[in-house]
Structures are given as C-alpha cells and as structure tokens.
Amino acid sequence: MEAAVAAEVSNKRVILKRHVTGFPTEDDMEVVTATVSLAVPPGLAAVVVKNLYLSCDPYMRRRMTKHSEPSYPEFVLGEEDLHFCVSVNPSYQVITTFGVSKVVESGHPDFKAGDLVWGMTACEEYTLITKLGSIFKINHPELPLSYYAGVLGMPGLTAFSGFFNVAKPKKGDYVFVSAASGAVGQLVGQLAKITGCYVVGSAGSDEKVNLLKTKFGFDDAFNYKKEHDLNAALKRCFQQGIDIYFDNVGGTMLDAALLNMRLHGRVAVCGMISQYNLEHPEGVRNLACVVTKRIRIEGFRVIEYFGTYRKFEEEMAGHLKEGNITYMEDVAEGIEKVPAALVGLFYGRNIGKQLVAIAPE
Ligand SMILES: NC(=O)c1ccc[n+]([C@@H]2O[C@H](COP(=O)([O-])OP(=O)(O)OC[C@H]3O[C@@H](n4cnc5c(N)ncnc54)[C@H](OP(=O)(O)O)[C@@H]3O)[C@@H](O)[C@H]2O)c1
Structure with a gap:
C-alpha cells in the first residue's frame, strides 16, 4: 500500500546558477529547497514522481553552455525546461536529467501510484512530469532499479x-x-x-x-x-x-x-x-x-533509437540475467552530491556509470 499523499512536501533540487564556459565547477550549481504540491493539477495529463536515482551524463555539460547547438538546447535561466517546477528563484533553472522514479500520483490512465518508471525527470526529489512520452515503465523490477539509469536505460x-x-x-x-x-x-x-x-x-x-x-x-x-x-x-x-x-x-x-x-x-x-x-x-x-x-x-x-527500446530492454535484461554482461556503477549518495558527481565526469573520477541515489527504493 502506498502511503497517503501529503499535500505539500519539501523538495530539494539542483539549479544551474549561470551558464558555463570552460570546465564546469560545483559552484555553477546549487542545491536549494522548495515546497511542492504532490497533487497533479486537475485536468493535467501528468504524473508526480519521487526520484530514486538521477543520472549524471556528459551531454548535460553541453546544455550548460549558452548558445549551444540546437540539438542540445541550453538550460534557459529563468524558464522551465521539460517539467513544471515551483521556482525558488525565477532566475535559476532546475537541471533536467534521466532518472529512475516511482509514481506518487497520476493524472493519466496509463500510470498509477506505485508504478516504477525511467526517463526524463529533473534533478530534484519530486517532479511533476508532463511529457509522458519521455518516460518508460520498468518491466524488469527484479533487476537492480539503478540499472535503468545505466545498462537498461x-x-x-x-x-x-x-x-x-x-x-x-x-x-x-x-x-x-x-x-x-x-x-x-x-x-x-x-x-x-x-x-x-x-x-x-x-x-x-x-x-x-x-x-x-x-x-x-x-x-x-x-x-x-x-x-x-x-x-x-x-x-x-x-x-x-x-x-x-x-x-x-x-x-x-x-x-x-x-x-x-x-x-x-x-x-x-x-x-x-x-x-x-x-x-x-x-x-x-x-x-x-x-x-x-x-x-x-x-x-x-x-x-533516434528510443522507438526500439522495448526490444532492447528484453535483450539486455536477458544478457544480464544469463551473466553474459556485467555492469559497474559509481553511486553517490544524496542529492547534495549531484554537482560533484556531474563535474567529476570531466576529470574521469567516475569508475563505471555515474549516478546519484536520491531516495531509498
Ligand atoms: N550519441 C549519444 O546519443 C550519446 C548518448 C550517451 C553518451 N554519449 C557520449 O558517450 C560518451 C561517453 O559517455 P558516458 O555516459 O559513457 O560517460 P562515462 O564514460 O561514464 O564518463 C565520462 C568519461 O570520459 C572520460 N573523459 C573525460 N574527459 C576526457 C578527456 N578530456 N579525454 C578523454 N576522455 C575523457 C573519463 O574517463 P577516463 O578516466 O577514461 O578518461 C570519464 O570517466 C560521451 O562522449 C557522451 O557524450 C553519447
């Protein structure tokens, strides 16, 4: 049984303070706390998720540059990205990323509370995801959930x-x-x-x-x-x-x-x-x-290949279960670690897939 959904909770999130030139630093980002409603606004086809794992990926650096290429749209300071977010400071952008999440409340018949999903979310504890086409339900929860930020994601x-x-x-x-x-x-x-x-x-x-x-x-x-x-x-x-x-x-x-x-x-x-x-x-x-x-x-x-995801998921899950493929992860603990983990990619500090565990499964 899912716990009753509280109306409002505190929500730690990682914001981009400024666009970056050169190597990113931890100081380009900040972890701040906001208050968010866990209810899906009436009439909105969206889900509220609790983020369990957040992925740190090299492409995120490209979105930190102002005037980057159109295929990697810059994080726009002062505007929302893929998600509705309650702005702590309207001149800052919550960083978006891939993650593994649990649905807390759903405003769409394809999802229900308790569903495990992976896909585009934001670097924060709770996210209201409105672009439901960018998340996938997890078909192999018997494998480590974190794998959906890496080998199965x-x-x-x-x-x-x-x-x-x-x-x-x-x-x-x-x-x-x-x-x-x-x-x-x-x-x-x-x-x-x-x-x-x-x-x-x-x-x-x-x-x-x-x-x-x-x-x-x-x-x-x-x-x-x-x-x-x-x-x-x-x-x-x-x-x-x-x-x-x-x-x-x-x-x-x-x-x-x-x-x-x-x-x-x-x-x-x-x-x-x-x-x-x-x-x-x-x-x-x-x-x-x-x-x-x-x-x-x-x-x-x-x-270009997201349309082939289900076929890939089955084949890769099979390889993992049969022991044909092994996967090494580098897991930082706590949302406060996101800036350091992201910056570390550019110094080779990660050994294996870099992700950050946000909440217990
Ligand atoms: N085309 C796509 O759709 C797509 C999707 C995902 C990822 N990618 C790209 O795939 C590549 C690997 O991504 P990943 O997620 O697997 O990252 P990753 O390898 O887990 O982490 C980045 C690694 O890059 C190496 N590195 C950092 N700076 C370097 C430098 N100046 N010269 C050489 N190596 C450097 C470091 O390893 P060492 O200690 O070995 O230097 C670091 O650990 C990236 O270029 C990423 O942008 C592309």
Missing part, C-alpha cells in the same frame, strides 16, 4: 544501437573503444566480445585499465594518459589495424585512430567528451585517411 541503448546499427560489427572485427570503462564504453566492449570481435579499450587510469581486462573481458587496454604517442599505442595494440572505432572522446584519439583504421573501417561517433569544455574545438588532421582507406564516419544520437 539511455547509456545501454546508446551502446547497443551505436554498436549494432552504426558500427555494424562482424565476427572477427578488430574493435577499439575509448572512455571504455564508462557507462557506454564498458557495454560496447562486452557486446563486441559477445559478437566475436577482438576488442581493445582506452581509459584514464591504471585501475580502469585493469578493470577492462579483468572484469569486462577486453582483450587488451591502455592508459591513454601514460602514452606519449597515441598512434604508437594503437599500432602496438592493433598490428592488423582497426575495423571499428567506437568514439566516445574525439580530439587527438580520433586523429590517432584514423591513422590506424583498416580498409573500409567504420567510426561510430558516439560523443566527444574531450571537446565539451573547450571554447575552440581541436581540429582533426588525419581526414585524408577517410579517402585512402574508404572509412565511414557516422555520428548518431540515442534519441
């Missing part, structure tokens, strides 16, 4: 659709993954092994490199921060060259990978985290390789 679908639909692997392919121990990378490597590929990952610490080889089953891995020459590092790991580069970082790693691609190689461009905090992005110098080696470079966004 947006990062999982990113790894799965980017690898199979964009990179189009074949058994025996040589696959390179950057940011390989992260939310997306650890899954791409494991999917590559399941497909019968040879897979090498790069990561930013010896601890992460060790995890890639011992926990995630990568054939080889290297610490890119210790390599003076990335081209030489890739030549050492891929004597036959690379068929698929799953690019999470862009910049100098992409340049070095291009030099090492095989004929008809594919570069699936998932993200370029090395560029997100730069005011002037670095150039790519080795594009001539695209011609000589007939390389296909293709970017993608996970939102």
Whole structure:
C-alpha cells in the first residue's frame, strides 16, 4: 500500500546558477529547497514522481553552455525546461536529467501510484512530469532499479544501437573503444566480445585499465594518459589495424585512430567528451585517411533509437540475467552530491556509470 499523499512536501533540487564556459565547477550549481504540491493539477495529463536515482551524463555539460547547438538546447535561466517546477528563484533553472522514479500520483490512465518508471525527470526529489512520452515503465523490477539509469536505460541503448546499427560489427572485427570503462564504453566492449570481435579499450587510469581486462573481458587496454604517442599505442595494440572505432572522446584519439583504421573501417561517433569544455574545438588532421582507406564516419544520437527500446530492454535484461554482461556503477549518495558527481565526469573520477541515489527504493 502506498502511503497517503501529503499535500505539500519539501523538495530539494539542483539549479544551474549561470551558464558555463570552460570546465564546469560545483559552484555553477546549487542545491536549494522548495515546497511542492504532490497533487497533479486537475485536468493535467501528468504524473508526480519521487526520484530514486538521477543520472549524471556528459551531454548535460553541453546544455550548460549558452548558445549551444540546437540539438542540445541550453538550460534557459529563468524558464522551465521539460517539467513544471515551483521556482525558488525565477532566475535559476532546475537541471533536467534521466532518472529512475516511482509514481506518487497520476493524472493519466496509463500510470498509477506505485508504478516504477525511467526517463526524463529533473534533478530534484519530486517532479511533476508532463511529457509522458519521455518516460518508460520498468518491466524488469527484479533487476537492480539503478540499472535503468545505466545498462537498461539511455547509456545501454546508446551502446547497443551505436554498436549494432552504426558500427555494424562482424565476427572477427578488430574493435577499439575509448572512455571504455564508462557507462557506454564498458557495454560496447562486452557486446563486441559477445559478437566475436577482438576488442581493445582506452581509459584514464591504471585501475580502469585493469578493470577492462579483468572484469569486462577486453582483450587488451591502455592508459591513454601514460602514452606519449597515441598512434604508437594503437599500432602496438592493433598490428592488423582497426575495423571499428567506437568514439566516445574525439580530439587527438580520433586523429590517432584514423591513422590506424583498416580498409573500409567504420567510426561510430558516439560523443566527444574531450571537446565539451573547450571554447575552440581541436581540429582533426588525419581526414585524408577517410579517402585512402574508404572509412565511414557516422555520428548518431540515442534519441533516434528510443522507438526500439522495448526490444532492447528484453535483450539486455536477458544478457544480464544469463551473466553474459556485467555492469559497474559509481553511486553517490544524496542529492547534495549531484554537482560533484556531474563535474567529476570531466576529470574521469567516475569508475563505471555515474549516478546519484536520491531516495531509498
Ligand atoms: N550519441 C549519444 O546519443 C550519446 C548518448 C550517451 C553518451 N554519449 C557520449 O558517450 C560518451 C561517453 O559517455 P558516458 O555516459 O559513457 O560517460 P562515462 O564514460 O561514464 O564518463 C565520462 C568519461 O570520459 C572520460 N573523459 C573525460 N574527459 C576526457 C578527456 N578530456 N579525454 C578523454 N576522455 C575523457 C573519463 O574517463 P577516463 O578516466 O577514461 O578518461 C570519464 O570517466 C560521451 O562522449 C557522451 O557524450 C553519447
């Protein structure tokens, strides 16, 4: 039985104080307390949710920049984003993100109190979600609920659709993954092994490199921060060259990978985290390789694949239950930790998927 819904509760939330240039800092954000009604306003097709886990994702940095690209609309200071929020200070924006939540009250027949959902919510304890098309009911509550912020949520679908639909692997392919121990990378490597590929990952610490080889089953891995020459590092790991580069970082790693691609190689461009905090992005110098080696470079966004989510959820849940795929999370406790956890992504502080536990399940 759900507890009776109180009319008003205190609601801690993370707001963006100012648009960011360069590396984000914890001081760009603030945790403030508001009072919110847990009732869905009459006539509104919406749900009020209690957020259980909030996801910290690199793309959120792009929305902190003023005048970012239209595909990553900036958090607009002083206006609401996807959700109704009670403004504490009308010049601040509550940050929105993916999360795992429990429905507290519903104004829509498809949802009822107690339902577990994942999807777009806000960095706060309670959220009134009006865009119900951006949340999914959770079909496998027997698996850890936090997985719906990672392997069974947006990062999982990113790894799965980017690898199979964009990179189009074949058994025996040589696959390179950057940011390989992260939310997306650890899954791409494991999917590559399941497909019968040879897979090498790069990561930013010896601890992460060790995890890639011992926990995630990568054939080889290297610490890119210790390599003076990335081209030489890739030549050492891929004597036959690379068929698929799953690019999470862009910049100098992409340049070095291009030099090492095989004929008809594919570069699936998932993200370029090395560029997100730069005011002037670095150039790519080795594009001539695209011609000589007939390389296909293709970017993608996970939102294109949300229509395939249910199929993905079943397949990935099956892999997890059978032990074919393992998933590592880095869980911070308490909403006060959101700013530090988000900033930490850009210093490689997370080991595995970074999320923040907001409330007990
Ligand atoms: N296309 C899409 O729809 C989509 C969806 C989700 C994610 N993405 C992208 O996928 C990439 C990975 O996301 P994720 O959620 O899996 O993050 P993540 O790997 O869990 O965390 C970010 C990691 O990036 C690495 N990093 C940070 N700054 C770097 C730099 N300057 N150079 C190289 N590596 C750096 C750090 O790992 P190290 O310690 O190894 O450096 C850090 O731990 C990001 O580029 C993200 O934007 C794209």
